[in-house]
Amino acid sequence: MAFEIEGKTYETDEEGYLANLSDWSPEVADFMAKEDDCDLTDNHWEVINFLREYYEEYQIAPAVRVLTKAIGKRLGKEKGNSKYLYELFPYGPAKQACKYAGLPKPTGCV
Amino acid sequence: MGNGAKKFMYVNRRAPYGTIYALEGLEVVLIGAAFDQDVSMAFVDDGVFQLKKGQDTGESNMKNFSPTYHALGDYEVTKLYVDRESLGERGLSQDDLMELTYEDEDDDYKEKPSIRIVDRKELMKLMEEQDVILNF
Secondary structure (H helix, E strand, O other): EEEEEEEEEEEEEEOOOOHHHHHOOHHHHHHHHOOOOOOOOOOHHHHHHHHHHHHHHHHHOOOHHHHHHHHHHHHOOOOHHHHHHHHOOOOOOHHHHHOOOOOOOOOOOO | OOOOOOOOEEEEOOOOOOOOHHHHHHHHHHHHHHHHHEEEEEHHHHHHHHEEEEOHHHOOOOOOOOHHHOOOOOOOOOEEEEEEEHHHHHHOOOEEEEEOEEEEEEHHOOEEEEEEEEEEHHHHHHHHHHOOEOOO
């Protein structure tokens, strides 16, 4: 599968995750979010940027449990809970946010 | 750990690259960590190379997944047993291994080392205590 932004083609897997990590740009995240009828706010970007940093450091996308805990530690308790994260990313915080962040599907997600 | 948690040990025996075992084994550990069991990992034979510091896969065109071992603490996998004899036989010591730590929730989130070097006898005893042993 693939999509196009301003003449550039982006390859994805069958679930819409970016095939090449290095293709990512903020425009890619915006485009993917629009497809899901989701407008990215600063709160979304906090999580997306966090995921990209986590991947950079550990070479994996964290499981949702790990993400929730780490977000709480980094951004404060009121954000480190599944209610907050599911409100931002109703399709599942790890899955949906990782997709927008250009990461592969989290290890252990089915 | 709740009642009924089983003791799982993942035994890693192979070098990190060249076969897919080490990477697949690590992924199984990360996935399995979601199930709230009592998880440990053992590194024996060439498996000790998986924890070697300063891995560089640049020329082999393989993904260097060694940074992922640093995430194990986040997944509450905090017991990494390394066989002392296997290290010695390969001219390695603890100083050659990555420094892996976890935060102990029960002790004010203090950072503690995850790697424990054990003798073969201790490892045997640990293996005997397990409910499930998976080899990679």
